[in-house]
Amino acid sequence: MHRHVRPSSGDPARDVVVVGGGIVGLAVAWHAAAAGLTVVVLDPAPGDGAAHAAAGMLAPVTEADFGEEEALRLHLAGAARWPGFAAALQDATGADVGLRDAGTLTVAYDTDDLAVLRRVLRLHAEHGLGSHELTTADARRCEPLLGPRLAGAAWAPGDHAVDPRATCAALRRAVERSPGCAVVPRAVVGLERDASGRVTGARDGSGRVHRAGAVVVAAGWESGALVAEVPEVRVPTRPVKGQTLRLDAGPDLGLEHVVRGLVQGRPVYVVPRDPVPDGARAGHREIVVGATSEENPDDRRATAGGVFALLRDARALVPGLDEAALVDVTPRARPATPDNLPLVGATDVAGLHVATGHGRNGVLLAPVTADAVVAGLTGTTLPDDVAAALVPARPDRFGPRALPPAAEPRVARHDGPHLAHNPGFGPRAATSTTPATPR
Numbered sequence: 001m002h003r004h005v006r007p008s009s010g011d012p013a014r015d016v017v018v019v020g021g022g023i024v025g026l027a028v029a030w031h032a033a034a035a036g037l038t039v040v041v042l043d044p045a046p047g048d049g050a051a052h053a054a055a056g057m058l059a060p061v062t063e064a065d066f067g068e069e070e071a072l073r074l075h076l077a078g079a080a081r082w083p084g085f086a087a088a089l090q091d092a093t094g095a096d097v098g099l100r101d102a103g104t105l106t107v108a109y110d111t112d113d114l115a116v117l118r119r120v121l122r123l124h125a126e127h128g129l130g131s132h133e134l135t136t137a138d139a140r141r142c143e144p145l146l147g148p149r150l151a152g153a154a155w156a157p158g159d160h161a162v163d164p165r166a167t168c169a170a171l172r173r174a175v176e177r178s179p180g181c182a183v184v185p186r187a188v189v190g191l192e193r194d195a196s197g198r199v200t201g202a203r204d205g206s207g208r209v210h211r212a213g214a215v216v217v218a219a220g221w222e223s224g225a226l227v228a229e230v231p232e233v234r235v236p237t238r239p240v241k242g243q244t245l246r247l248d249a250g251p252d253l254g255l256e257h258v259v260r261g262l263v264q265g266r267p268v269y270v271v272p273r274d275p276v277p278d279g280a281r282a283g284h285r286e287i288v289v290g291a292t293s294e295e296n297p298d299d300r301r302a303t304a305g306g307v308f309a310l311l312r313d314a315r316a317l318v319p320g321l322d323e324a325a326l327v328d329v330t331p332r333a334r335p336a337t338p339d340n341l342p343l344v345g346a347t348d349v350a351g352l353h354v355a356t357g358h359g360r361n362g363v364l365l366a367p368v369t370a371d372a373v374v375a376g377l378t379g380t381t382l383p384d385d386v387a388a389a390l391v392p393a394r395p396d397r398f399g400p401r402a403l404p405p406a407a408e409p410r411v412a413r414h415d416g417p418h419l420a421h422n423p424g425f426g427p428r429a430a431t432s433t434t435p436a437t438p439r
Contacts, residue, residue: 014181015032018032018040019188019218020049020355021043024356026168027085027171028369028370031374033174037378039180040183040210040212042210043186043219044186051164051168055161056164056167059160060072060129060159061129061156062106063361071341074342074389076389078369081368085366092177097170100258100273103156103158105257106153107153113262116265117152121154134153145318146318150317162363184204188204197350199214200212213351217354221237221333233354233400235357236338237356240293241292241295243329245326247325247327248285248325249284258270269289270287270288272288300332335356341393342358343355346395353377
């Protein structure tokens with residue numbers, strides 16, 4: 001790892017430039033500031049990327065997928081860091097980030113969906129994960145708002161949720177309160193290197209160069225393009241678009257648990273926040289509905305079919321959602337990689353670190369990613385189990401760029417066999433927009 005961080009004597013540059021002000025970049029910046037480094041975060045719209053759409057599920061169990069043991073170990077390590085991360089952030093800012101530890105219900109709409117759920121539960125059992133099947137009667141006792149037609153259910157007590165928008169706001173506040181640190185709303189268009197090849201800063205759209213002892217690229221799906229001018233490093237990120245809906249539910253819709261499920265093979269999730277404690281909306285709560293996943297660009301445009309599909313399937317599981325107000329539709333692109341694992345840590349180029357490619361799990365993995373990147377910046381060590389879990393996320397695994405950026409083959413717009421065979425409760429299940437009505 002490249003342990004030299006501080007600029008040369010007399011250089012007014014900061015210790016670290018973080019390119020990207022999403023939940024990952026802000027978490028890295030905050031942990032770097034806590035380690036005594038000065039940091040500037042550059043992003044044209046901090047907090048407005050994938051995390052702005054994310055529901056915030058911390059779900060290593062219900063996101064587990066077949067053939068992805070390395071991802072599972074990493075996700076479990078990420079989930080384990082969240083309680084301490086949330087508590088420290090609240091201590092630093094006074095902000096409640098909405099961490100809810102009420103557990104997750106997974107429900108099956110029909111018998112075919114139940115067969116898939118039981119197959120997934122067998123996978124959980126093989127890995128010793130904390131989940132078990134429930135009868136529909138037990139599921140309704142746990143969550144009385146579930147619909148009348150369900151074939152089965154499962155319970156994952158350790159899968160929780162957090163509010164990503166509140167977390168990003170708190171992280172930005174924590175960074176800006178740290179001595180010598182700032183969040184600057186500027187887009188980065190390139191990286192700066194010195195004669196030795198070391199990355200020494202980032203260049204924004206106005207031509208200003210922000211110099212630093214190290215640069216961390218955490219720019220989501222755009223990270224690959226930013227690193228393209230560094231041929232020794234390959235960061236193959238691509239956008240995978242998703243859409244989420246936010247509902248305003250009144251006091252009568254007291255949903256208490258994350259509800260995930262399959263409705264005739266289509267995945268959907270319903271994630272409640274804590275109720276508003278006082279004011280004009282006292283007792284109301286936000287409910288996030290999602291699960292679309294499309295190999296499409298980040299055009300920030302919602303599709304009618306996607307919105308329809310989400311509402312159709314969510315109300316099949318929780319019919320009371322019909323009474324909630326639809327107040328927000330948020331399309332954003334997640335940063336995906338060819339092997340569905342992130343790229344985290346120091347690259348083979350001095351001064352260049354990456355924290356990107358987290359796919360659907362940027363919120364879950366933000367704290368452990370921050371720990372890993374700051375360990376690389378400062379030359380400190382991680383606990384053995386965390387370090388082992390992060391090995392598959394090493395940033396050199398795709399090798400150097402073999403061709404100039406313009407000639408590089410386009411990454412195939414699929415996730416290999418997983419998209420076709422994914423059972424629906426794991427990370428890459430695509431939501432159908434076929435306008436069928438659950439029977």
